[in-house]
Amino acid sequence: MTSLLSLQQITKAYPGVLANDAVDFAVERGEIHALLGENGAGKSTLMKVLSGLTKPDSGQIIWKDQAATIPSPQASKALGIGMVHQHFALFDGMSVGENIALGLGTQFGATQRDQIIDMSEKYGLPLDPDALVFTLSAGEKQRIEIVRALLGEPELLILDEPTSVLTPQEADSLFSTLRLLRDEGRGLVFISHKLNEVRALCKRATILRGGKVVATCNPAEKTAEEIAEMMIGTRPVPTAKAAQKLGETALDVRDLVTNDLRIPALSVRRGEIVGVAGVAGNGQEALYAYLAGEELAPSADVVRLNGVAAGRFGPSERRSLGSAFVPEERLGHAAVPDFSLIDNTLLSNLGTDGFQSRGLINWQLTREHAVEVCDGYDVRHAGVTGRAGSLSGGNLQKFIVGRELIKRPEVLIVNQPTWGVDMGSAINIRDQLKALAEAGSAVLVISQDLDELFELADTLCVLNHGHLSASQPTSAWTAETLGVAMTGDVNREVAA
């Protein structure tokens, strides 16, 4: 049988980087083919070639035995290639139906409404065509992308990190849909960082590293560790967090009840890492805001930092009590994209001694400090005067985590520490968090990544629809019980 799609010797260079170096890649009909690699390995570039967003410098695209060129996104669609983007290519201010109509190049009308409903029933992707996109959850937004791609009747469907924002249950239901599509004879390309998913779903994987294909294998026959080793070169050995005696309670939250949160009790002791699991949009942002002082608690004694009633303190006052904060949004919340790394270093250090005196900034010290953060936390950059926005996600994340860690905070609150970060950087950041706790600080990690929480946390609790469950030792949880706690009972309509 001939391949549905075959890429031969695709090469694409950007200034300073060879993003794709003679890459061969083939997808058969009725196959879910995994494309693996770290961020920067060249997966995105290869997919951009397929979706017509970029032209390769050399190499051939063979589509159903015919040489093809894909000069534009329209051409890609016309060939029969559908794309589900990782960062949803959606129009937030428009309805689900309008979004889908735009993908099809039609006007949204009664026919489209019927088509959408048919398609969503056929593949188990429930959607309301009239809902406005900005009111939807990440899982629902992804369903829009999938239905939109499917309505174009693609023979090849590319899914870029489709499960990164889904609950285990939502991911399972997505996999049923993907298997259904595979059995219809379509080709699927599945890009993911989650190796266990890849092993469950795919019979063939192509692994990219540094722009080159380093291996093609059947992932089901390899262990996750073996695949990871192929992806990043050296075997990743996350250092285990040393068991240790826990100190006194450093962060203590009691009866924090607001419009969108119900936190009966949450405490972190010195030397402990507490994990807060949950699907995005279940109150993580609010929890972070109340802990970091971006939102003030109803009364002061609701949040205690080192025994001090800090509930009515703002972020600067809380920082001065020895705590530090790393928000989820790297660009725009943790760092100002158009500011230099030096400026960004200053932003969370305005209250730190020495950075300013009598209203004047000590630029010398700030610059040295920025260099120290970059050197100490393996931030690869083109100079500390460069824009923060020009760093890759992983490096920027290492920078904003390092900026706080270097202060050796007694309490660290971090929201989604490795979201969208490459594997090498993620291991680095997790190791740093563990080292901080081992040195006797209290660390609270809010994360959607269950593997990460199982690796890091001593104690886990679950945030579901703003309600925080009781904490239990991590060993008492399984992925299944967590999954249920993340979606179950608490008056939340469970996505079918």
Next chain:
Amino acid sequence: MSDLIIQILAASMLLATPLLLAAIGELVVEKSGVINLGVEGMMLIGGLAGFIALYQLQTSTCTMLIGDVCFTSENSVNQFQYIGSLLVAALVGALAAALFGFLTQYFRANHIAAGLGLTVLGAGLSNSLGGNFFGVDYTAAIVASVPPLFPESWGEVAVLGPLLFDQNLLVPFSFVMLIAVWFFLSRTKAGLVVRAVGENHHSAYALGYPVIFVRMMTIMFGGAMAGLAGAFIVIAQIAPKWTEGITVGKGWLALALILFSTWRPGRVLLGAYLFGIVLALEPRLKAIFSNMSLEVSYFLTALPYIVPVVVLVLISRNPVMIRRNAPASLGQSFEPRS
């Protein structure tokens, strides 16, 4: 009493129409994610161009030839000459907008800077050309008034005659365009694409829509509408007459109306007519209450600028509707990610 109301409404149509024309055009521009602050400049350039065209059409049309001498009728303009001058105004407005479009879309100039530049350019250029364009001083040029669209006797029909029939061509045109733009944006595929480009240009590009082409088209449409708005002020609002800076900030007002109406065509109409009605009301109120204090009189003068803003802000507070209608990519330059 009803006479007075009809009078006020008829006057308000004259005052609201240029606002409505300019705002409808700029609404489409903003819906595609571009903010063009050059409306005032395009109105001035377009208005002057329309005036020059009308003057030329009128003086070059011989009504009587005696020997080699061409006698022109300086006291009549026909509807065709008027339409011709409007086309010129729209074309020149669109060309001025195209300049803004090239700067912002192809050279990715900052929208605000380029728009302000266009306003300054429009004001300066229309001032100097209006004083001397190929030897004619248009500040002193005399052009006959434009005849009404319908036979004059219709305009004398009791009660509604002055409202419906004693109007300039551009008045019904502004309503037609309002409905057309509303229909285009909310009901057609092309309108959906325009909104998509304004909502998220990266997504629109990834789905295969030509972001820059769409924006060039809307920018030029906006320029043409601004040109018409300028021509209406210069030619039709009172009698045809060119003076420097004749638009006196109507372009800015149109920009503000769009913002306060949260990009909804119906509310742009409401805002424009509130402005027109209150402005038309002012001299009549002053005439009736001739002994009002100076403070009240000043307040009345300011009222046309206050009322539409207050009313629109009060009725447009729904954050969901704002999120639904506000173009999220407004003012951002588009550069394909490679």
